[in-house]
């Protein structure tokens with residue numbers, strides 16, 4: 001009698017070849033085995049996997065169908081079949097087969113995860129969310145599940161109680177490299193309101209007995225892990241929080257020497273201090289507070305050499321001004337409890353200064369606008385970020401670019417072995433580090449005008465162990481002096497701050513290698529209409545750029561209930577000093593229409609290859625379903641007319657030189 005399954009050793013041989021990526025050899029061997037054992041479930045399944053890798057999807061599908069017919073209880077077979085249907089766009093069949101997998105094994109978390117992905121693609125975000133939550137409840141260590149959860153939370157607003165979500169939100173905020181906290185901040189706020197007692201606690205602050213209840217309020221807030229972590233990772237973009245934190249801060253200051261004010265409150269104060277540091281002390285302060293703060297400062301100054309300083313005193317000061325701004329801080333020997341704030345507000349600052357001194361420059365900055373822009377970012381490096389979303393694993397340039405779905409004929413493009421990438425206007429490094437995580441075998445040169453931004457960027461790159469970025473200071477107008485060409489140039493949020501963006505763009509184009517690609521990000525006239533109006537108002541009122549004016553201007557916008565400016569209150573940038581400066585007080589800003597972008601590209605001999613933002617692309621595809629529409633700027637113009645805020649995150653698009 002012929003056995004159904006071949007010897008285990010033969011199967012292992014095929015797997016070994018597969019693992020070594022010798023797919024064709026693996027296929028030859030598996031075909032030989034199939035000839036002898038045509039009904040072997042194992043080898044038909046492996047052969048399907050090899051065909052999947054070789055992109056022979058129809059063959060793979062037929063093999064997996066054979067496998068599940070041979071054994072209708074084989075969940076891996078159904079899972080592979082579902083994945084193939086998913087790949088070839090037969091989503092309904094994919095759903096059916098993932099459901100079959102789950103019917104056979106309720107703990108098959110990857111099947112739930114992939115169902116979540118399909119629903120997310122269909123914009124059924126609530127359903128997708130529930131599948132990701134099941135996935136993570138089964139396997140809380142499944143990193144891809146967290147990435148997917150973070151993805152769905154960026155484009156969908158939680159609108160009801162959910163007993164699991166807060167623990168996963170906490171996880172997302174604790175990890176350094178899964179998601180930018182700002183991107184999910186709205187849902188963290190909703191998670192806090194729906195699933196914790198925060199609103200009840202904060203409502204006590206409006207009560208008459210508030211001062212007396214301060215201890216109780218802080219004790220309750222201390223129990224809210226998600227809130228405390230949230231305060232440590234980004235400025236919380238919500239005025240209700242801001243108003244309450246301002247009141248709490250004031251009351252803690254009043255009671256700082258009150259003997260009933262307890263040491264356990266350190267925990268909350270550390271979060272509050274971090275929140276104030278991250279928003280660059282954008283909260284308004286009364287004269288009475290300034291008076292009290294000055295007194296505490298004087299006391300510490302006097303006692304720093306002789307007496308032990310109370311941690312609470314130091315922490316409350318750090319809620320009003322960064323520790324590095326106090327002279328006595330260099331003499332401070334922080335307690336264990338203070339170490340975290342000391343690192344953030346003193347050591348990091350000094351580390352950045354050291355990095356700054358070692359950064360090389362192309363040459364001095366001469367352009368008058370570039371000088372002004374440089375000064376702005378020296379004073380307020382932007383954005384001041386903590387965590388970010390990095391790629392799970394780096395891939396070679398071809399694979400990364402294939403995924404973006406650009407208008408490129410890959411047969412006509414040659415890719416270099418080592419990808420040379422320029423990030424022009426890298427700011428504080430978020431952009432450069434994100435790009436570095438995507439590409440394998442890449443060298444990244446990250447350029448910016450501002451030394452202080454570069455110091456921040458270098459510190460963060462070191463913290464995240466990102467070793468392939470070289471930071472350099474200079475004006476992108478002087479790039480030719482480097483005498484270097486790149487495979488990829490990315491410049492997002494930069495050209496529109498130049499005196500003549502077209503000249504800047506030309507300087508970038510001249511540094512492209514043959515076949516190289518360029519990613520550009522420019523402000524949209526339409527999406528920033530209300531910002532332009534506010535900027536005009538600021539100009540007409542002749543409000544000078546200063547910290548005090550920024551604080552007062554914000555206060556007016558919040559308190560004089562002007563609906564016209566409501567959208568500005570939704571911008572995360574409105575909740576930090578450097579953010580407001582970048583958003584409303586920038587020394588130089590231009591905005592673009594799609595027509596102008598097209599005209600600039602024509603002048604520079606560039607072709608449009610497609611937009612970058614996957615959310616924008618999905619929205620576009622709902623109205624325009626021909627695949628070529630994606631690359632047709634007339635259609636995009638039409639689309640923006642009907643969706644005026646769609647490019648509020650800038651036009652971000654790829655282009656390359658005409659060949």
Ligand SMILES: C[S@@+](CC[C@H](N)C(=O)[O-])C[C@H]1O[C@@H](n2cnc3c(N)ncnc32)[C@H](O)[C@@H]1O
Pocket residue numbers: 370373374377382383424425426427428429430431447448449450453474475476477491492493494497498504582
């Ligand atoms: C809004 S930030 C954006 C930073 C970064 N691209 C990001 O997306 O996080 C703009 C940055 O562009 C830099 N910049 C503006 N004009 C520049 C120029 N002519 N040459 C080099 N950098 C420039 C500024 O110094 C600033 O750090």
